[in-house]
Amino acid sequence: MNQSAVDGVVTFAEGLPGFEGHHQFMLLASSDMQPFTVMRGMADGGPSFVAIDPRMVDRGYQPTLDRVDLARLSADERDTLLWLAIVAAREDGSATANLRAPVVINPGTMRGIQVIAAESQYRTDHPLPLG
Amino acid sequence: MLVFTRKVDEAIVIGDGIEITVLRVGRDSVRIGVTAAPNVSVHRREVYDQIRAANAAAASAPDAIPGLVARLRRGVTPPLGTPKS
Numbered sequence: 125m126n127q128s129a130v131d132g133v134v135t136f137a138e139g140l141p142g143f144e145g146h147h148q149f150m151l152l153a154s155s156d157m158q159p160f161t162v163m164r165g166m167a168d169g170g171p172s173f174v175a176i177d178p179r180m181v182d183r184g185y186q187p188t189l190d191r192v193d194l195a196r197l198s199a200d201e202r203d204t205l206l207w208l209a210i211v212a213a214r215e216d217g218s219a220t221a222n223l224r225a226p227v228v229i230n231p232g233t234m235r236g237i238q239v240i241a242a243e244s245q246y247r248t249d250h251p252l253p254l255g
Numbered sequence: 256m257l258v259f260t261r262k263v264d265e266a267i268v269i270g271d272g273i274e275i276t277v278l279r280v281g282r283d284s285v286r287i288g289v290t291a292a293p294n295v296s297v298h299r300r301e302v303y304d305q306i307r308a309a310n311a312a313a314a315s316a317p318d319a320i321p322g323l324v325a326r327l328r329r330g331v332t333p334p335l336g337t338p339k340s
Binding site for chain 2: 140141143157162165169170171172191192210211213217222225238242249
């Protein structure tokens with residue numbers, strides 16, 4: 125799983141669960157946001173998300189993509205894909221990362237999906253190590 | 256809601272190319288097979304709801320993102336695990 129840098133507008137044909145009507149997100153990554161990447165919704169008042177490389181949360185992260193997911197990304201096994209875990213900040217100052225349903229982006233086609241595997245060993249609310 | 260009575264190995268067809276077959280009936284569960292085109296998403300309701308709730312908890316207004324990133328960055332314990340290449 126090689127990570128690849130992406131800048132630009134990514135199209136999620138099916139949206140994200142809960143936000144099925146929002147298809148386009150601008151990906152923003154810069155040194156002053158490191159290690160986070162922002163997915164800014166392109167629609168007026170639409171949702172935006174903060175995300176992180178899931179391997180920064182769990183070094184042994186081993187996600188799987190099936191053939192259907194690859195087809196949705198117009199990708200094959202050789203393509204280098206960008207993996208992101210959506211971060212949720214809590215009222216108490218803690219934060220969690222969604223390793224259960226990672227966002228995967230194919231930089232070659234600028235298509236993205238949120239992976240909803242039938243089974244997963246990961247949690248939607250994996251604690252983010254914050255000081 | 257449309258309601259059907261089906262026996263094992265009987266199916267219903269939805270639209271063009273979605274087929275739902277009853278495979279096995281147990282005492283308190285039913286095993287169901289779904290055939291659909293690859294671009295049709297099929298998920299267990301509770302899994303989809305769990306991910307929808309996680310997305311809702313994580314979504315921010317675009318204006319709130321810079322402050323959120325700054326807050327998260329202040330809290331990151333360095334070094335947050337370095338990814339393997």
